[in-house]
Amino acid sequence: xxxxxxxxxxxxxxxxxxxxxxxxxxxxxQHSLLGVDxxxxxxxxxxxxVINGLQLGFMYALIALGYxxxxxxxxxxxxxxxxxxxxxxxxxxxxxxxxGMPVPVAxxxxxxxxxxxxxxxxxxxxxxxxxxxxxxxxxxxxGVSLFLEYFCSLKFIFGPNYRVVQxxxxxxxxxxxxxxxxxxxxxxxxxxxxxxxxxxxxxYRTKVGMAMRxxxxxxxxxxxxxxxVDSVISVTFAIGSALAAAGGVLYAIAYPQIQPFMGIxxxxxxxxxxxxxxxxxxxxxxxxxxxxxxxxxxxxAFLSSQLRDAIAFGILILVLLVRPCGxxxxxxxxxV
Amino acid sequence: MPVLExxxxxxxxxxxxxxxxxxxxxxxxxxxxxxxxxxxGKTTIFNLITGIYPATAxxxxxxxxxxxxxxxxxxxxxxxxxxxxxxxxxxxxxxxxNVRTVFHPRVRYGVIDAFLHTPRYAAEEARxxxxxxxxxxxMNLDGxxxxxxxNLPYGDQRRLEIARALAxxxxxxxxxxxxxxxxxxxxxxxxxxxxxxxxxxxxxVLLIEHQMNVVxxxxxxxxxxxxxxxxxxxxxxxxxxxxxxxxxxxxKGVTVA
Amino acid sequence: xxxxxxxxxxxxxxxxxFYVFIKTLIFLNVLSPYWQLVLDQSLIVTIGALGLSLIxxxxxxxxxxxxxxxxxxxxxxxxxxxxxxxxxxxWFIIAIVAGTLAAALIALLIGLPILRLRSDYLGxxxxxxxxxxxxxxxxxNKVLPVLGGATGMSGLTTVANFEIIFIFxxxxxxxxxxxxxxxxxxxxxxIREDEIAADAMGIDTTRYKTMAFALGCGLAGLAGSLYAHxxxxxxxxxxxxxxxxxxxxxxxxxxxxxxxxxxxxxVGWAFLLEGLRFVLGEQFIDFRGVIYALILVIxxxxxxxxxxxxxxxxxxxxxRLKTPTNREEGSHAGLRN
Numbered sequence: 001x002x003x004x005x006x007x008x009x010x011x012x013x014x015x016x017x018x019x020x021x022x023x024x025x026x027x028x029x030q031h032s033l034l035g036v037d038x039x040x041x042x043x044x045x046x047x048x049x050v051i052n053g054l055q056l057g058f059m060y061a062l063i064a065l066g067y068x069x070x071x072x073x074x075x076x077x078x079x080x081x082x083x084x085x086x087x088x089x090x091x092x093x094x095x096x097x098x099x100g101m102p103v104p105v106a107x108x109x110x111x112x113x114x115x116x117x118x119x120x121x122x123x124x125x126x127x128x129x130x131x132x133x134x135x136x137x138x139x140x141x142x143g144v145s146l147f148l149e150y151f152c153s154l155k156f157i158f159g160p161n162y163r164v165v166q167x168x169x170x171x172x173x174x175x176x177x178x179x180x181x182x183x184x185x186x187x188x189x190x191x192x193x194x195x196x197x198x199x200x201x202x203x204y205r206t207k208v209g210m211a212m213r214x215x216x217x218x219x220x221x222x223x224x225x226x227x228x229v230d231s232v233i234s235v236t237f238a239i240g241s242a243l244a245a246a247g248g249v250l251y252a253i254a255y256p257q258i259q260p261f262m263g264i265x266x267x268x269x270x271x272x273x274x275x276x277x278x279x280x281x282x283x284x285x286x287x288x289x290x291x292x293x294x295x296x297x298x299x300x301a302f303l304s305s306q307l308r309d310a311i312a313f314g315i316l317i318l319v320l321l322v323r324p325c326g327x328x329x330x331x332x333x334x335x336v
Numbered sequence: 337m338p339v340l341e342x343x344x345x346x347x348x349x350x351x352x353x354x355x356x357x358x359x360x361x362x363x364x365x366x367x368x369x370x371x372x373x374x375x376x377g378k379t380t381i382f383n384l385i386t387g388i389y390p391a392t393a394x395x396x397x398x399x400x401x402x403x404x405x406x407x408x409x410x411x412x413x414x415x416x417x418x419x420x421x422x423x424x425x426x427x428x429x430x431x432x433x434n435v436r437t438v439f440h441p442r443v444r445y446g447v448i449d450a451f452l453h454t455p456r457y458a459a460e461e462a463r464x465x466x467x468x469x470x471x472x473x474x475m476n477l478d479g480x481x482x483x484x485x486x487n488l489p490y491g492d493q494r495r496l497e498i499a500r501a502l503a504x505x506x507x508x509x510x511x512x513x514x515x516x517x518x519x520x521x522x523x524x525x526x527x528x529x530x531x532x533x534x535x536x537x538x539x540x541v542l543l544i545e546h547q548m549n550v551v552x553x554x555x556x557x558x559x560x561x562x563x564x565x566x567x568x569x570x571x572x573x574x575x576x577x578x579x580x581x582x583x584x585x586x587x588k589g590v591t592v593a
Numbered sequence: 594x595x596x597x598x599x600x601x602x603x604x605x606x607x608x609x610x611f612y613v614f615i616k617t618l619i620f621l622n623v624l625s626p627y628w629q630l631v632l633d634q635s636l637i638v639t640i641g642a643l644g645l646s647l648i649x650x651x652x653x654x655x656x657x658x659x660x661x662x663x664x665x666x667x668x669x670x671x672x673x674x675x676x677x678x679x680x681x682x683x684w685f686i687i688a689i690v691a692g693t694l695a696a697a698l699i700a701l702l703i704g705l706p707i708l709r710l711r712s713d714y715l716g717x718x719x720x721x722x723x724x725x726x727x728x729x730x731x732x733x734n735k736v737l738p739v740l741g742g743a744t745g746m747s748g749l750t751t752v753a754n755f756e757i758i759f760i761f762x763x764x765x766x767x768x769x770x771x772x773x774x775x776x777x778x779x780x781x782x783x784i785r786e787d788e789i790a791a792d793a794m795g796i797d798t799t800r801y802k803t804m805a806f807a808l809g810c811g812l813a814g815l816a817g818s819l820y821a822h823x824x825x826x827x828x829x830x831x832x833x834x835x836x837x838x839x840x841x842x843x844x845x846x847x848x849x850x851x852x853x854x855x856x857x858x859x860v861g862w863a864f865l866l867e868g869l870r871f872v873l874g875e876q877f878i879d880f881r882g883v884i885y886a887l888i889l890v891i892x893x894x895x896x897x898x899x900x901x902x903x904x905x906x907x908x909x910x911x912x913r914l915k916t917p918t919n920r921e922e923g924s925h926a927g928l929r930n
Contacts, residue, residue: 077713125890132897135655139845142838143889150882264835268720275717310728313721317707320718324710336379336388336420336789386793412795420793426786428850428903429779437779438794450775451768453598453912457775461912504795 049301055185057293058192062247063270064285066240072216072280079141082267083148088114088245089252096168111242118241152260165256278329345394354380355564367541369551372561378544387411417506419497421513427486435468438503475499491522508540515547530554635863636762642843644812646855652805653785658719659840661726662810664832666692666817680750689818696814697807704806723834730829745828753822848899853906
């Protein structure tokens with residue numbers, strides 16, 4: 001993503017020469033099958049959509065990581081995670097729109113607030129149910145999710161209506177070899193990649209990360225080895241929620257309209273992505289999220305925006321039928 | 337003709353050969369012990385016979401017909417029942433229901449009878465309830481019929497597993513470490529119980545067991561497994577003094593004192 | 594052996610008393626038409642929830658797509674009644690049967706492949722199916738204009754009244770209770786308890802998982818069919834995946850594997866939602882969602898096993914054992930110490 005500093009002049013035709021071999025083929029096929037306007041270069045259009053899909057996929061990845069990490073350590077589908085993402089978006093929006101923070105500060109503030117929120121949710125709503133049937137914690141998560149949504153809808157909190165986010169900077173489109181890419185897209189991808197690297201470092205190069213990996217394998221064994229399981233779970237919720245918050249702020253900048261129920265669908269999609277990749281597996285969450293982003297964007301652009309969700313979930317079901325534990329998931333054969 | 341005939345049975349998990357070239361023929365009303373150190377592949381053989389794992393190679397014939405590739409519930413319905421090493425009862429069900437469940441394929445009423453609780457339903461339910469209570473009585477569990485299985489003491493759970501397996505009216509019963517975790521007096525009862533099962537139900541028993549006093553007392557012959565292969569077989573007294581068996585259990589250089 | 598129907602008779606008597614009680618309340622103008630609607634809705638929800646109770650509570654198959662089958666029933670029955678029925682009772686019956694069968698049949702087709710998945714993965718696959726059905730409903734008018742698409746389907750005749758719904762409610766309870774206390778119920782429960790052990794004990798797990806799923810979704814379809822005849826308007830948002838969570842939380846809060854728990858919680862849930870509206874009044878109506886969410890969290894924290902935790906009320910208990918008293922099996926006696 002280094003080419004962003006020097007936007008090259010618009011040479012729209014250049015890309016066609018670069019791909020002259022199959023450019024016309026694409027153009028013709030697209031035109032005849034899907035009725036895309038003759039004047040638009042279809043290949044560029046496709047690549048543009050792929051980049052849009054990447055942006056969406058990277059944002060899903062941030063949310064999906066929280067789902068998958070929490071699932072890894074407590075085997076819980078944290079349905080409130082999408083709402084933490086919503087709170088993150090609101091705090092970020094308040095930060096740079098109302099309190100005049102620079103964007104990085106707003107992101108960090110939002111991450112801190114949501115990290116605390118995540119830890120508090122776990123302490124109040126999930127920890128007492130750790131030894132109860134799994135489904136009890138899931139119902140508790142549904143309750144927390146509803147609580148966050150309705151609480152934030154109260155007039156003296158955020159209110160029930162859509163709020164338009166004033167972007168802290170203008171959107172700029174750059175042309176790279178004929179492909180259009182915006183500064184927001186670059187920002188999203190760079191930020192997410194940076195966070196992924198940080199997470200990777202944390203998980204595989206630090207003591208906390210090792211403790212987290214241990215806890216995800218076996219609570220009791222981890223405890224016997226001197227790991228403080230409770231605090232590791234807290235840390236996991238904090239990190240997952242902070243990542244979701246960062247995702248929320250990026251989302252608010254990229255799609256500048258926010259409201260208290262905005263977390264439901266992205267949360268669900270991100271969760272689906274985590275399952276698609278193999279829940280509990282961190283690279284799986286990212287892979288699933290990127291696939292999800294592509295499927296959604298490309299379906300909406302070239303097939304039908306109304307069928308988008310149906311196709312995305314249809315793919316999920318098909319993948320699960322072939323790989324019952326997700327793409328990177330290991331099919332566990334229960335020991336008999 | 338043997339009741340159960342296994343030839344050249346092999347099973348690999350990835351590169352690991354858990355069972356290789358295993359042969360066994362079980363005669364009518366025989367009690368055979370399958371012994372060997374931990375990880376020798378004994379339970380894997382049970383899982384292969386009952387169809388939980390597909391075999392890599394070999395053949396398994398039950399009453400002269402191949403049962404390879406048959407689904408587990410079908411194999412059980414044909415007449416091979418088992419217990420589990422790590423007890424797998426229907427925990428939240430009553431002791432009685434654990435047994436009654438297994439009568440399922442032989443209960444003669446349909447969905448309509450079930451929906452309307454017709455006289456036929458009542459008659460069949462009464463029949464299997466009575467049969468189940470008989471089995472529980474044989475296992476000395478009839479006093480606890482209404483208890484939840486999970487609340488039973490350990491030894492009782494093991495016996496309930498046997499009762500449940502017998503409810504399938506098997507011709508061959510596979511017992512996977514039935515004495516594990518039992519105290520000496522319970523083990524004594526178990527030995528009597530296995531003898532009783534053999535005499536009363538006239539069935540064949542294949543027994544995995546680590547406790548030598550059980551194996552030596554109830555088995556007609558023994559098969560010793562190590563690293564998935566048969567290293568010895570014969571009468572209990574022969575096995576007791578077999579050098580290879582001692583090495584497998586205790587390592588090389590051990591002699592009988 | 595003679596079968597005794599004492600329990601069934603007791604349930605019917607209790608139902609008759611309940612019916613007279615409600616009718617008296619209506620006669621005395623205590624129960625306004627609005628609350629009658631809530632009551633009917635609560636009975637409909639109960640029928641649907643009993644379906645999920647069978648699938649998840651008794652058979653242990655985690656389904657997050659229950660509202661989709663509720664919707665399939667509603668749309669099927671609604672479309673038949675609207676195009677052919679126009680309020681006739683015969684067509685109402687046909688529509689109800691068609692709605693129930695459509696849901697059960699689709700459940701059978703989708704269940705066969707996806708019921709191989711386990712726990713959370715099954716949940717997600719069914720959730721995905723629910724979303725696909727919702728998208729289908731949103732766009733259904735492109736195939737069949739009568740279905741109305743994203744704007745909903747209006748102009749339905751409200752044929753179903755309290756009596757009709759109550760009879761179906763009663764039938765659903767009695768049939769489900771009888772099924773649970775039969776060899777089928779034992780097969781379902783054995784799968785919930787330990788699928789591998791059930792398989793090894795001669796239970797055709799695939800068959801009974803599919804059967805429970807199809808029957809349970811059929812109940813959802815029945816509930817939907819009644820819904821389509823109680824309200825003049827159907828909208829896809831009434832059947833979206835969030836509604837599946839409503840069924841789930843009813844079944845879990847009631848206590849998995851308890852028919853009484855599901856019934857009490859379903860009725861209580863419907864009245865709680867509307868009751869809050871009533872109690873809070875105009876001024877605090879915004880707090881309804883917050884309070885509802887808090888009640889949900891607090892209830893599950895206090896009763897993680899559900900309100901009834903697998904137990905049943907008197908009328909729903911298993912049929913009493915007829916223990917054979919004077920049959921002594923001499924051959925076993927030797928075993929006793």
